[in-house]
Amino acid sequence: MPELPEVETTRRGIEPLVVNKEVARVVIHNAALRWPVPGELIRLLPGQQVRSVGRRSKYLLFSFAQGTLIVHLGMTGHLRLTPCDAERRKHDHVEIVFTDGTAMRYNDSRRFGSMLWSAADPLQHQRLVGLGPEPFSPGFNATYLHRLSRGRKVAVKPFLMDARVVVGVGNIYASEALFRAGIAPTCPAGKVGKAVFERLVKSVREILTAAIAAGGTTFRDFSDSQGRPGYFRQELCVYGRNGDLCTVCSTPIKQIRLGQRSTFFCPGCQK
DNA sequence: ACTGGCTCCTGAGGGC
DNA sequence: TGCCCTCAGGAGCCAG
Numbered sequence: 001m002p003e004l005p006e007v008e009t010t011r012r013g014i015e016p017l018v019v020n021k022e023v024a025r026v027v028i029h030n031a032a033l034r035w036p037v038p039g040e041l042i043r044l045l046p047g048q049q050v051r052s053v054g055r056r057s058k059y060l061l062f063s064f065a066q067g068t069l070i071v072h073l074g075m076t077g078h079l080r081l082t083p084c085d086a087e088r089r090k091h092d093h094v095e096i097v098f099t100d101g102t103a104m105r106y107n108d109s110r111r112f113g114s115m116l117w118s119a120a121d122p123l124q125h126q127r128l129v130g131l132g133p134e135p136f137s138p139g140f141n142a143t144y145l146h147r148l149s150r151g152r153k154v155a156v157k158p159f160l161m162d163a164r165v166v167v168g169v170g171n172i173y174a175s176e177a178l179f180r181a182g183i184a185p186t187c188p189a190g191k192v193g194k195a196v197f198e199r200l201v202k203s204v205r206e207i208l209t210a211a212i213a214a215g216g217t218t219f220r221d222f223s224d225s226q227g228r229p230g231y232f233r234q235e236l237c238v239y240g241r242n243g244d245l246c247t248v249c250s251t252p253i254k255q256i257r258l259g260q261r262s263t264f265f266c267p268g269c270q271k
Numbered sequence: 272a273c274t275g276g277c278t279c280c281t282g283a284g285g286g287c
Numbered sequence: 288t289g290c291c292c293t294c295a296g297g298a299g300c301c302a303g
Contacts, residue, residue: 002297034279034298058297075296076281091281110280112297127299154274163298171296260276261296278300285293 002073004135004168005211007058010079014104015053017081018062021098022049030093034074034114037094041069041117045096057131057167061122068122074112080105132166135204140166142197149189149197156192157185158259160200169204172239173211175264177203179238184270185263186256210235238264 002010023045031037044066054061060079062069071079084095084103094106094115106115118125133139148165149156159165161174169177178185180203183196192200214235237247241264242255251268 072297074280074298108280109282110296112280152273158275161297259274262294274303276301276303278298281295283294286291287289 077113
């Protein structure tokens, strides 16, 4: 379940393996992702070099001279670098073969991911243009959240998970950040005060920083990256811990559904 | 303008 | 052992 830390870890791992490599050919084994993989990649990419691998929100941006390959990992998407003659795996969708004999393969069992092409500024792409600030950018702060949330009745957890508000906070880290900040996930966003948002901003950054650090140690080797599920599991305080006793106040952790999503919190710590 | 609900998909895990 | 059911989740989309 890639949230921002996992995507950033993927970016850091894959960039040194593909940067400056020239594409020899593109093979689309199965174009069926969230949107069909654009067939034009087959004629556009060969001959071009990967200049850099960037990230905006949970989108990876593979920059080429003539445009940008935009990759979203969805729920189960993985990128791995293999020798180009390595055996294919089930759910390999797209293969980008480089002139040095390696290949980057996109594998996605649930097909929630996507692969898009942007000939112009990728940040202006339809999928990226309306996104909120990055959680580590100065634009993500208590004043911003306070202003944006006035009059909003939506619970603070789905509010925090709304990519138009801030990007990269998925279901797991939303629960964790709210626990750290001592905010009940059900509290209407419009009722949250500025000082409390201050704590939330800090918590979001702390939890993402810790997760990126943990991801960095787990995803070191991208030639063999099928990911290790639950890599941050041991550091989670509430997520997936329904019935466990809170590490702070020993109240049993509760699980509810909020905006169709499993939500975990400590009724003792979070008001 | 908001809000909540539905949807895509496959694999894991629980119950019997 | 095996089958069936439920659940998981990012984010676009739509109806009210």
